[in-house]
Amino acid sequence: MELRHLRYFVTVAEELNFRKAAERMNVTRPALSKQIKDLETELGVQLLERNTVRVSLTQAGSSYLSEALAILSHVERAKLMAREVHSGRRGRLRIASVGPIAAGFMPEALKSFGDEFPEVDVSFVEMMPPEQADALERGVIHVGFAYGKKAALPRGMQSLKVLHAKFGIGMSHHHPLAGCKSLTFSDIAKETLLFLGRESESVHCSDGLQLFKSEGKKPGPVRFIQGFDSLLTMVAANQGISLLPRILDLNRIPGLLLKPLIAETASLDFNMWAVWRKEEPSTLVHEFVQRLKDRVAPSKRGA
Numbered sequence: 001m002e003l004r005h006l007r008y009f010v011t012v013a014e015e016l017n018f019r020k021a022a023e024r025m026n027v028t029r030p031a032l033s034k035q036i037k038d039l040e041t042e043l044g045v046q047l048l049e050r051n052t053v054r055v056s057l058t059q060a061g062s063s064y065l066s067e068a069l070a071i072l073s074h075v076e077r078a079k080l081m082a083r084e085v086h087s088g089r090r091g092r093l094r095i096a097s098v099g100p101i102a103a104g105f106m107p108e109a110l111k112s113f114g115d116e117f118p119e120v121d122v123s124f125v126e127m128m129p130p131e132q133a134d135a136l137e138r139g140v141i142h143v144g145f146a147y148g149k150k151a152a153l154p155r156g157m158q159s160l161k162v163l164h165a166k167f168g169i170g171m172s173h174h175h176p177l178a179g180c181k182s183l184t185f186s187d188i189a190k191e192t193l194l195f196l197g198r199e200s201e202s203v204h205c206s207d208g209l210q211l212f213k214s215e216g217k218k219p220g221p222v223r224f225i226q227g228f229d230s231l232l233t234m235v236a237a238n239q240g241i242s243l244l245p246r247i248l249d250l251n252r253i254p255g256l257l258l259k260p261l262i263a264e265t266a267s268l269d270f271n272m273w274a275v276w277r278k279e280e281p282s283t284l285v286h287e288f289v290q291r292l293k294d295r296v297a298p299s300k301r302g303a
Contacts, residue, residue, distance in 0.1 A: 003075065005039045006068045008032055009047060013065045016055045093284045096132050096144040097124040099228040101272065103249035105162055109291040120284055128226065130201040133157070136277055142285045146273045148203050156278050160289060162296055163272040165245035167211070169259045172238035182260040185215040192221045192240035196231050199224050208243045214266035232256060245270040 008025060012032070015021040022029040040047050047061035057065065093113075098106075110122065125141050132144030133154050145162075146153065153159055169183050177187060189212075195205035202224060212219045223240055225231040235242050236255035244250055244258060251258050261268060274292055276285055 001039065001042055003072070005035055005042075006072055008035045009039055010065065010068050010072065012036060012048065012055065013057055013061065016057075018050070018055065091282065091284050092121045092123070093143075093282075093288060094123050094125050094141045095288075096135070096141050097126050098145050098272070100232070100249050100253065101163070101228065101245065101247065102145075104247060105292065105295045109288065109295055112291045112294070113288050117284065117287065126227070128197055129203065130197060132275070136275060142276060142280070142282060143288060144275045146203075146275050148207060148271060148273075153275060157275050158278040159273040159275045160292055160296065161271055162274045162292055163245065163247070163270075165247050165270045166261075167243045167268040167270050168246035168261050169241055170232070170235045170244035170250065171241045171257050171259065172236055172255055173257050174238045174255075175241065175257075177259070178257055180259060182262050184262050185212060185217040185266075188220075188241060189217050190220045192223060193219055194223050194225050194231055194234055194240040194242040196225060196228060196242075198226070204243070211243070211263070211266045211268070215263055245272075 008021070008027075011024050012018060012021040015024065018029050018032055022032045025032060027035075036048065043064070045060040045064075046058050047064055049056045049058055113120075114122070125135070127135060127141070129145065129147060132141065132146070135141045136144050136157065137154070146159065169188060171178060177183060177191075180187070193208065195202050195208060197204055199205070205222065205224065209219060209222075225234055231242060232250070232253055234240060235244075236253060243261075246258055246260065250256065274289065276289060280286065
């Protein structure tokens with residue numbers, strides 16, 4: 001059975017006249033009669049009563065008509081949806097979640113995207129930065145994020161610098177150093193340092209330890225925290241301090257203070273990059289990236 005059999009049957013059922021139905025379907029009457037006969041043979045039931053005077057539906061035909069109409073309607077909806085997905089009007093967009101660090105650019109980009117593509121299902125996926133490259137390659141997420149002075153990316157990935165700031169020190173307002181206006185590496189040399197990620201793959205840790213090395217200082221104890229929100233919670237709970245980008249939205253987190261860090265030789269630059277597949281086929285991804293670009297100053301864009 002093919003969809004044309006359903007379309008022929010529905011047309012005959014609507015017209016209850018083979019001549020008129022044949023004209024609508026642009027086929028000959030004998031050809032149409034054969035298609036209906038083939039359908040009835042395959043089903044093993046008679047769908048139409050016909051004689052030289054009139055055509056009518058059998059009881060089985062009436063039941064089959066309802067299902068045939070539903071099937072054809074679903075096919076048309078599927079066709080429309082496929083076209084809308086292809087044109088970028090529908091579909092899904094999965095973005096790696098980076099928490100409040102993205103508050104400076106993500107809300108406006110999402111609002112602009114949502115206004116233009118209201119039928120697109122946008123969702124955030126919680127995962128650590130090292131996991132995101134593999135997730136991008138497998139299509140689990142469409143847009144991920146990387147941290148570091150440079151975007152260390154696998155082949156086939158493209159990036160956009162979405163955030164540039166200076167590292168500061170995040171600490172609890174209960175911390176003994178909370179009253180200091182600014183801090184040096186000597187001030188924090190014995191403090192417990194909290195880093196994002198796992199010991200074997202934390203860019204946050206490798207960048208942080210390099211800063212201490214550049215300043216000729218030895219860091220204190222190191223702990224690794226899984227999840228950016230968890231890291232901020234641990235800092236606010238006075239379980240350690242952390243090197244964090246000095247952005248306004250982190251200062252708004254209850255219990256957390258962000259202090260300027262003074263360095264003699266080390267570069268305190270912090271960069272965050274949006275990352276997506278260079279050969280990404282989804283129109284939605286490129287539309288969302290464009291909205292990120294619209295919110296990034298030209299001097300801060302990365303290749």
